[in-house]
Amino acid sequence: MGAAISIFRLFTYRPCGHELLVRVLRPAASNAVQGALDDADRAADSATERLRTEWERDGLAPECPERHTSDLVAEMQEAPVGEALYGPGGRRLGVWAAATEYGSPWMVLGTAPTEAEFWQQVREDPDLLGLGPLAPAELHHVHFLTDEDRDEDA
């Protein structure tokens, strides 16, 4: 059984540079059953799309009249650096992002007061080192949303 994991996806919006970071759950699925894995991927993808669509309509559109196009610039499927990305969404955060030797869109993400502290925490974490992070990290000012921010619908 593959355990449930959190997936982080960072999108940038042209032409203005708005940035959206979402955290969604990829449900547990049997590794032995390809259909179950596909279903888990689809659940994570549709949660991502729902958050994106809602934010574009309710967050971005009222704030900015431009016509936007978006790109996926980062994805991470390991536990990130810092506490903030484990907490609730619906807020703005400064997030460090470092490319990896596995290429786009795989990046190492996290929150830390400085880039030096970000790298210090990456170096102390074998799972993050296994992602092959490459310096430097860039600071992104993101809107952070998660698929657990559903209070108003409860």
Ligand SMILES: [Zn+2]
């Ligand atoms: Zn804009």
